[in-house]
Amino acid sequence: MIDAIVPAFLARLPASVRTPCHGHGDLYVHSIRSTPSATNVGKAKVLCAACPIKAACADHAIRRGETDGIWGGLTPAERRARVRPDCGTESGWRSHVQRGESCLTCREAHDDRLRAQRLKRLAHEHAEHGGSLAGYRLELLLGLPTCVRCRAVRQEYYAERPHTAKWYRRGMADRSAEAA
Numbered sequence: 719m720i721d722a723i724v725p726a727f728l729a730r731l732p733a734s735v736r737t738p739c740h741g742h743g744d745l746y747v748h749s750i751r752s753t754p755s756a757t758n759v760g761k762a763k764v765l766c767a768a769c770p771i772k773a774a775c776a777d778h779a780i781r782r783g784e785t786d787g788i789w790g791g792l793t794p795a796e797r798r799a800r801v802r803p804d805c806g807t808e809s810g811w812r813s814h815v816q817r818g819e820s821c822l823t824c825r826e827a828h829d830d831r832l833r834a835q836r837l838k839r840l841a842h843e844h845a846e847h848g849g850s851l852a853g854y855r856l857e858l859l860l861g862l863p864t865c866v867r868c869r870a871v872r873q874e875y876y877a878e879r880p881h882t883a884k885w886y887r888r889g890m891a892d893r894s895a896e897a898a
């Protein structure tokens with residue numbers, strides 16, 4: 719930690735009490751926004767190990783989401799690893815993804831949120847446009863039967879396009895053959 723940053727718990731210490739990092743700011747943060755060297759990290763950790771407020775210092779940095787320097791003997795990566803994802807929330811889901819973890823609670827919650835968003839968008843498409851291409855895609859994504867209005871818009875859209883995709887032309891041809 720650099721001396722310029724004085725968290726409340728340090729400011730409350732009597733003036734006579736100096737934590738081991740005092741005067742060694744360069745060991746803790748090489749320069750703002752860069753990582754201290756491995757040697758400095760080692761030295762800083764040794765100093766922190768003897769600090770009476772080590773736990774409070776680490777807690778403070780973790781709670782504040784401090785991204786730089788050594789706090790409470792922990793590097794930024796070590797602090798990140800100690801933050802427990804807030805399971806069930808979108809940020810919890812993102813933390814798991816970043817760490818390459820799988821969490822059923824977060825995945826289910828994420829899927830539920832995604833589905834709710836898609837349903838909302840679909841309702842908007844129907845209310846605003848009656849039927850639309852976007853609505854058609856949303857119905858497919860949601861695993862819902864496509865509605866007459868969205869299907870009609872889609873059919874009209876592709877019918878007007880000279881270079882429709884092969885798979886679509888084939889699908890249309892099959893359907894026409896079935897209808898005949």
Ligand code: SF4
Pocket residue numbers: 719737738739740765766767769770771772773775776788789790791
């Ligand atoms: S734990 Fe380390 S960085 Fe925190 S106050 Fe103590 S010596 Fe300084």
Ligand SMILES: [Zn+2]
Pocket residue numbers: 803804805806810811814821822823824
């Ligand atoms: Zn989780």
Ligand SMILES: [Zn+2]
Pocket residue numbers: 844848849850853854857864865866867868869
């Ligand atoms: Zn529809």
